[in-house]
Amino acid sequence: MKKSLLTLICFIAAITFAQAQLLPSFKLGVKGALGFSSLSSEGKLFNSDTKTGFQLGAWGRVGLAGFHVQPEVYYASKKAGIKTANNEEGDATFKSMDVPILLGTKIGLGPVGFRIQAGPVFSFAQDGKVVNISEATNWDAYKKNSTGIIGGIGADISKLTIDVRYEHGLTNLSSTGDQKIRMWTVGLGFAIL
Template identity: 75%
Template structure:
């Protein structure tokens, strides 16, 4: 009799969990992040001149059956260090970024862990280059693409993310150097819906 009752409880919980996974979910929130970026040029794996920037914006998430799509829109301030021989300086890339992340959430109720990845589209706003050897800011491309991947956690309405962004577009329009942004971000968000 105990085995029959236990089996009935397990079946009931399985059906309830699977029904909950089939119901669509929707979240909308705000986020902020710190970004640690470098401008990667060919021939260099790491740049010791990592600089800290930030991101501020909105995110949404639509999920069903354990998977979700998370579009975001935020203002990004990406700082990088530049070095050419004995001369060094900084550059700031300001952009409006739109990532579209696909992911899954593991967990029950208000606590869960996420794995996400997807493309990011960047639209340059303006920038500053404090480096005399650097080409003019106008020679840098105004749009670029990249890929983002990372992990995150949801605790009720609070979200925390750790992501890596890998630039795919050569930012230098003059064609002299193949320069791409590489960036780690640590973000915190809040879902108000």
């Protein structure tokens, strides 16, 4: 009798889990993050120290069969400390609207789960400035949009989301040199729906 009852419980749990994986899911939320960015320059116009910026925005997640697509949109302020070959020092700030489209999977049951995500990120420049450096202040040479790739891990605890991600710039920010953003972010979000 005990074996039959245990078998029945396992069978019901397996069916419930399988159906949960096949039903579509939808979430919508807000997020904020701290970004730790640096500016890579292979042309050696300048080297970059890591500085802290921020991100504020919204995210959505549509899932089916254990996988999900998570588009986001957020306002980002990316900063980098700069030292040129001529020993000029200053700070660069890039403000943009960023749109990552992440593909991922969630491991876990119920309100607690861990996520692995990766995908492209598209940045649309809003403003920017470089302070105290004459070589890098020509903003006409900076592109108005760029593309990168982003990936990371996260956790969901009920409606709370936590993410750690790395962004690697694929396109040059400047038409005069090879300058790409590299950034780690630590984010906190809340699911509204």
